[in-house]
Amino acid sequence: MFDRRKFMLKSLLALVGVNSLTAAATADDIEILVYKSPTCGCCNAWIEHLRGAGFVVRQRNVADVSPIKNRHGVPIQLWSCHTAVIGGYVIEGHVPAHDIRRLLDEAPDVDGLAVPGMPAGSPGMEAGDYREAFNVWTFGGDELEAYARYTDRG
Numbered sequence: 349m350f351d352r353r354k355f356m357l358k359s360l361l362a363l364v365g366v367n368s369l370t371a372a373a374t375a376d377d378i379e380i381l382v383y384k385s386p387t388c389g390c391c392n393a394w395i396e397h398l399r400g401a402g403f404v405v406r407q408r409n410v411a412d413v414s415p416i417k418n419r420h421g422v423p424i425q426l427w428s429c430h431t432a433v434i435g436g437y438v439i440e441g442h443v444p445a446h447d448i449r450r451l452l453d454e455a456p457d458v459d460g461l462a463v464p465g466m467p468a469g470s471p472g473m474e475a476g477d478y479r480e481a482f483n484v485w486t487f488g489g490d491e492l493e494a495y496a497r498y499t500d501r502g
Contacts, residue, residue, distance in 0.1 A: 378452065379404040380439070383416045384430040391430040394442055394472030401445030403434075423487055426462035437461070442470035447484050447496050459488035461495060470498070 380398060384391035386409035395405050410416065416431045417424075420438040428441025435452050438460030451461055462485045463470055469479025484496040 377404070378402070378434065378449075379406060380432050380434040380448070382407045382430055382432040383410050383413050385409065385411070385413065388429055390442070390466060390472045392472075393474070394430065397471035398445050398448075401449070403445065403448075421459055421487075422462065423492070426464045426485060426487060426492070428462070428464060428466060440464075442466065442472050443484055444471050444496070444498075451495075456486065457488070458486040458493075461485065462487055469500070 380403050382391070382395055382398075382405060384395075384407060395407060398405050413429070413431055417427055417440070420431065420433065422431060422438060422440045426440050430441065432439040434448065437451055437458070439448055440460065440462035442463045443461045447461060451458075463482055464485070465482075466473050467480040467482035468475040470482055479498075479500050481500045482498050483494050484498075486493045486495045
């Protein structure tokens with residue numbers, strides 16, 4: 349015999365489970381920890397870029413970010429002004445939020461992403477209409493590979 353209460357209860361529990369999984373995957377639940385100088389304005393602008401994309405950002409102001417970069421194995425040729433960690437990956441410099449999200453979605457076997465230096469037009473380094481071309485690099489072990497390319501035309 350059909351038990352309507354059991355059916356409704358099972359349906360409700362299934363719906364709650366699906367909603368919980370969906371909620372767990374939202375951007376608001378993705379936390380990133382950013383190490384930066386307390387006086388770096390472009391780092392703060394990058395943090396706002398991440399928040400605008402739905403990331404939960406914690407920041408830790410440090411006098412010298414170099415030890416953090418060394419501890420996480422960021423190659424010196426990829427260094428920038430801030431270093432972040434998220435989901436077991438390292439993010440160096442002004443990496444666009446959608447590339448970080450892509451990294452988390454694809455979960456490649458790399459240590460992280462980097463935008464070396466501080467290219468104009470990258471997130472946090474906006475300079476009016478002026479943009480420099482830049483690459484987002486993956487790194488890990490001895491390998492560097494282009495992950496995304498941004499032209500000076502946007």
